Amino acid sequence: MAHAHDSSSVSPIARAFVEARKRGRALPDYPGNEPTSLAAAYAIQDDAVALWPDLIAGWKLGRVPPPWDVRFGAGRLAGPIFEHQVQTTTEAVFPVIDGGFAAVEAEYVLVLGEDAPNRAGWTSATVADLVSDVRIGMEIAGSPFPGINDHGPAVTASDFGNNQGLILGPSVPDWRGRLERLTCRMEIDGAEAGRGGAMSVPGGPLDSLAFLLNLLHARGRVLEAGQLISTGAATGVHRIFAGQDCRADFGPDGSLSARAVAWGADG
Template sequence: MSTATTSFNDELEAAQIARRFTGARLQARALADYPGPIPLSLDAAYRIQEAAISQWPDRIVGWKLGRIPDPWVARLGAGRLAGPVFSRQVLTAIDGVSVDFPVFEGGFAAVEAEFIFKLGADQPRGRADWSIEDAAALVDVLIVGVEPAGSPLATINELGPCVVVSDFGNNAGLILGPEVADWRSRLDTLTCETWIEGERVGRGGARTIPNGPLDSLRVLLEICQLRDRPLKAGDLISTGAATGIHDIVAGQSSRVVFDGVGEILCRAIPRQAETD
């Protein structure tokens, strides 16, 4: 497959790229190269993502936000990117018990500490601009969790944000931990750290996320308005990597500690092909 940095020309090619990604995901098969011409704009990348969503045999229950690296921000005109979260990939952590999550062997896999909003109200259609206060009014609860980032393409992050967007935003699910009591008054002070195989690999918190988790939600509301995909009550919104993106491979275990809230134990296991 080509890795040339030329944009695809039509919806048929977008659908073909999407089908190669979704096929690899369903078959738990790594991709050696980007499966087509690399998209050069976020608009082109989201067209591939939309095609992949239509092909995927599951329903969307939320979205992840990712930071666009500084060198790309001016070029793309955006600071964050979004990807869907599907129902069968959402796991619930049990206190003191390690949760297994699947990874693409030969692909990309990482764990990210996340602050996750669960919405209590639908996003009204037709509203283009959102303030942080207006975004906060849609939130029901705040949950701490882990995003298992993942893609069949090992070089997904190296190839840039448009490639990340085109493959579901490099998302492979969510692991939900406990709710945060009194989150509206505590949000700015929440901190966390991530461990892999007993070694601390990152520390951060809500303030690590540019302008905070609520600004991630604000940006997502604007993205979803442009895409005519309004958020719904009950949606889970993973607001960004609070301690960084930490590579992991099958067989390794991670512990993510949210100070004053709880911790999540998880272990990467080889992903298996889906049968239906």
């Protein structure tokens, strides 16, 4: 859904983040006054989406931990995933900004089978029929601002929800019957960094989709057939640096490997 913007009213914070991301340059400090509500953060995010030269392929969800969840009135936050940052390979390479933030997360990715009706009141029970497929995935979290996760959810949400891409793996067979039992683990440079599963995501992956649909409805956006929903970190958020390798192992459902490289080194 396109949003018209008068360029003079575009958030300078959004402009600073977009320029830093385009150039692969770190922002040592937050580029302006930190937003104090999620509504203000999503307004900055919307401005940045309008400035970013790519289409939205889907959305990532991240957990808002205590005590932030009570203070900000939400247990999750969302950010866009852009088409050119989705990789469908089991041996991926991704750039990290020197001096910024980068992390990898094992995720279960829902594929929307139809355009979602534009309404509120979604629950994990009512969203299930919208999902046509579940894929294994790895979210590449990243931001030019190294403190992206240290200042609360509004700061995180304001910079694309700390998303830098998605590695999309194969489908999970018979996911409807197996979702609550799916497990995975993450390795960095061969050492286990975390383990978990689909139910490590609070309420489960379908609850993430319900949250997203309600949020997008409130923001005047829609979710369309074919879009991807990266439902949240199943093993934790694992920092990664240029030169490191990572592997998300989903057991019988496959694994995804990736290497972090210095920004600009991947061509």
